[in-house]
Amino acid sequence: MAYIGASPPATALTASDIADGIISEAKMANDAISLAELKAGTDGEIISWDASANPVAVAAGTSGHFLKSQGAGSQPVFAAAGGSWSLLATVTADSASDSDANIDGHFTSDYKIYKLYGHDIVPSAGASLKYTVNRGGTSITAAEYIYSEGKQYMDAYPNHQWTTSSNVSNWTSSATATQVGEGDMVTTANRAGVLETTFYDPLNTTTYKFIKTQWSYHFLAGMRQFWNTCAIKNTAALSGIRFAMSTGNIGGTWRLYGIK
Amino acid sequence: MTRFHNRNNVRTQFTAEEETVRDAEEQAWTDGAFNREIEKLREKRNILLTETDFYALSDVTMSEDMTTYRQELRDLPSGLSTVEDVKNVTYPTKPQGDS
Numbered sequence A: 001m002a003y004i005g006a007s008p009p010a011t012a013l014t015a016s017d018i019a020d021g022i023i024s025e026a027k028m029a030n031d032a033i034s035l036a037e038l039k040a041g042t043d044g045e046i047i048s049w050d051a052s053a054n055p056v057a058v059a060a061g062t063s064g065h066f067l068k069s070q071g072a073g074s075q076p077v078f079a080a081a082g083g084s085w086s087l088l089a090t091v092t093a094d095s096a097s098d099s100d101a102n103i104d105g106h107f108t109s110d111y112k113i114y115k116l117y118g119h120d121i122v123p124s125a126g127a128s129l130k131y132t133v134n135r136g137g138t139s140i141t142a143a144e145y146i147y148s149e150g151k152q153y154m155d156a157y158p159n160h161q162w163t164t165s166s167n168v169s170n171w172t173s174s175a176t177a178t179q180v181g182e183g184d185m186v187t188t189a190n191r192a193g194v195l196e197t198t199f200y201d202p203l204n205t206t207t208y209k210f211i212k213t214q215w216s217y218h219f220l221a222g223m224r225q226f227w228n229t230c231a232i233k234n235t236a237a238l239s240g241i242r243f244a245m246s247t248g249n250i251g252g253t254w255r256l257y258g259i260k
Numbered sequence B: 001m002t003r004f005h006n007r008n009n010v011r012t013q014f015t016a017e018e019e020t021v022r023d024a025e026e027q028a029w030t031d032g033a034f035n036r037e038i039e040k041l042r043e044k045r046n047i048l049l050t051e052t053d054f055y056a057l058s059d060v061t062m063s064e065d066m067t068t069y070r071q072e073l074r075d076l077p078s079g080l081s082t083v084e085d086v087k088n089v090t091y092p093t094k095p096q097g098d099s
Helices: B016-031 B033-051 B064-075 B083-087
Strands: A046-049 A055-058 A066-068 A077-079 A085-093 A100-104 A113-123 A127-135 A145-155 A161-164 A168-170 A176-185 A193-200 A209-219 A222-232 A240-245 A250-259 B004-007 B010-013
Touching: A085 A100, A100 A250, A113 A127, A113 A240, A127 A193, A127 A209, A240 A250, B016 B033, B033 B064, B033 B083
Parallel strands: A100 B004
Antiparallel strands: A046 A055, A066 A077, A085 A250, A100 A240, A113 A193, A113 A250, A127 A176, A127 A240, A145 A161, A145 A222, A168 A176, A176 A209, A193 A209, A209 A222, B004 B010
């Protein structure tokens, strides 16, 4: 700025001397902006850019979810882990109060195969485990079972042996259960049983259904390992499974996973 | 004792009708105890018999001890009338020297 006579005293530049919105990228030095200069945002959100190349906040999402790319042209999102297995339900029964443990209503078109893992399974009395299969939340009838075939290996006196085991046995007059085991499962918590049940496309309406179970448990004289396949002669979709003991209550935890 | 269903962690008390049905199931289970035990005994017995079946082949000579052993196995269920009887059964000892 030109002047005549003595130069004016230096005056510090203030914010009011700079017009709004005129600082260009070129006027900014590299590495000049720290986190402190960023405008406050929402806890948990992250920054991305939208289709107009403008910055946008990606919503915080759900606890336990992971950041998932949606490819070029879309902002990422927080979503559940993309593995082929998903935990769909956990059901815990208490042998002090529960006569059955019913895992029902969790089958969806998102998955083809379902694995149900049971652990810490204990009865309130020496008894045999059994289950019924559900359709629409209700146990199917005896007439719908073709067979429920099992084989078990027993580790006990007089020798280790394979034996056939009970197939379909009566649950009630209107529903039929698959009995697994021979009725003398122990009740102590540190000798709880474990099982694994597989459903193959239970919602399909074109084929009969197979349900396979492996069941390991202790009895007074040793342990037994049981393999069972239940065949159902009906193409209608299934909704779940209900476990109970032949007498008394049942305790344990069941975790249902869907597999894509 | 009041009973409960547990469906997806939601407890629902049995109806009176359900209690009656369950009572009948449990009674049937209790009543069937002897038949279950005797059937298990027969399964074990049959396996032990099968292990020595080859002694009965025409070109094998069965020892007197083996004959007695097999007969004792066949006789195991006879005279048993209670669950305790079955659980306290003593299995015969397989004769030594017979493989």
